[in-house]
Amino acid sequence: MASIPHLIKKKRDGGALSDEEIRTFIHAVSNKSIEESQTGAMLMAIWMKGMDQQEVVTFTREMMSSGEVMSWPAEWAGLIVDKHSTGGVGDKVSLVLAPALAACGCKVPMISGRGLAHTGGTLDKLESIPGFNVHQSSAQILEILRSVGCCIVGQSETLVPADRVLYAQRDTTSTVDSLPLIAGSIISKKGAESLSALVLDVKFGRAALYEDLSAARELAQLLMKVGNALGVHTAALLSRMDAPLGRCVGNSVEVIESLETLKGNGPDDLMELVTTLGGLLLKMTGLVSDLSEGRRQISDAVIGGAALAKFQAMLQAQGVANETARSLCSAHSDYHSVLRKSEHQMQLKAPADGVVLDVAALTLAEVLHKLGAGRSRAGGPVNHSVGAELLVSMGQRVRKGESWLQLHYEAPPPSLDQISRLQSALTLGSHDALRSHDTPTLVEELLLPH
Template identity: 40%
Template structure:
């Protein structure tokens, strides 16, 4: 069937057959679909949607457009991963990977770079001198059995069809399509050879999905499609109406990760989200039957020092320093200008524009406005007060880390513009809204 006929079928609101979807994915990889034809079909899908069966077929075809990792006979535990839809200050993967590895699971996490206001796991790890997120699949397969976790960047060998489709979606206003988001996320994750997947779907003024209804629609789509593709999957809908943790910015978030793993400091909201996600990973992976025992195992991985040891081993194996945990300040970049951001009045803090805080990090140099842009690893915010904190006039709200005084002043103004201080304490937002699957 020629591409025009496939486009016409979806344009007219009809379901695509398995053969039509598979032909489309082949067209993405062998260029038999032009950019205009890919864009037209993406828009038709955006406008008319897809059934669960269609999305399953699209996901599996995109997964199978490249290599699919196979761990059969090489590991003595379940292969698990988590994926977040993105937020500000979300460094959970960095701490969760060694924690679940310490509990007997294996986590081969293919991570991404920052996109828009959201930070990227790869950008955070690349602030560690020598750490290489560019690894061959054979290297990943060699390291995972001994390390327990490997966090690397996306490989050209995994789901290549998704790269071309995403690039075209990015410039044709079709990024927000739930069927295409689902297939994009899952084609990459399922190529890791997973037994179980836990999704962290963010909700709020710092998330892509601002409402519970929108987040639930995406979560349901991902859970239904992943389970339909044979991977046990659950989604947790978690709050992103404020920065997650006490830092936002690449090196600052790595320092917070090290503090978390070594027990120096564990911000309560970040700790709770990490434990909830990790417990679900261990339960879906069959290592624990209930949440209480799974959380106890995760806390033991921290308190025993095993998770920190596994993280240190991963850093060293992927080219980083062997003593990062002992001397983080020796290796991680620090900004030349560090200033406190102080409250302009007394009252209770709430954050009204967490996306704006993410964009403030980008404008400081901690993110990209175009893909080739270099980032400044040292910049961002630290010592961030959580929402509902009571402050007096002049109290520190956060600390800005900047390349120069002018950048610090702009970021300070942007930070203050993204919050309100009121006489009455704001209503508490539930950290975990609900789970699906």
């Protein structure tokens, strides 16, 4: 058996690691028989020299097999689905999509993450709901899927333990943006869910991991190849992340917007992503014959209230008191009787007359992160009440002094520099500028497996 230093040297010098060599490395990571410095050196070697497709597939399979792999009743065959997003601002798709898919007959064991850097985390959003428990055992997940059809949980200690180690090391060794390491991390977790179908929402744009469309497409294609090679029917879409998705950014305010969407009052861009991702999964499972029918069924589940009923049942199954869940999901809910409200609100005013051409999601998210909506390091606390609500939409004419953003914050108040940065996120122009300013499509491209 080759030594760990030999494997590091081989990859450092550009060699392709064999299946057995990759297995040796992942096994050493899992059983902690490798020094931290050696793990970091291998990650940097992979970042510098890359991996060919066979290496990435083997790397991902060994990560997936480093812990528990879920199993499901035979009668659920073909119905176990999930989606993954590469992260965005205001991206609350999972909160609407999971119950909508359950209402359409799917089983959705959605394993989600926490916010990192400027991007929000699904688990942080749900934990703004009192009592919601993201920590569920495999037996509990099975029971929730049996009774409700969907759950949204965190990664357990026993699921892909090798990824837990490598993920933390990637953050400290500046190797987060390595394509092979990204693919291994994402697909190993989804493979351990024993999915029938997976759809990937790969973001591109100014507030995405990759600003360039071609780079995002390269990641999407690699993720699809690895997922399908491991037996998970995998498709992807490329969606734009320049402006926030929907109108709300933050934790509790995004929960409120998700609930309003489940009550039929959702913003068009959020609904477009929910119906497209959900429609693709329904088609991939064979529950519908084409994408348009899948989109219609997902839309009907949301507009008609079936998805809301599933969301309420999921809340109750994951620890939320029945009365609290009913209150949040009622037609005329007083959300702030349940969800923590920030101590202070501030409305920012438009600096001039004009038409809204753009709102920079990255700027908005970075300021909110500093105000407490994000964590300074993985595992740190977040303030669920901090957030912002857009009071304008693209193409809308506003007058000088009219409110365009409502900020929710707690002491200390935002600094003058932070307020200035928020104001800089708004781009106003003339009607002529609007006509010459192309309105970009949200969903740029669908990538379907052969």
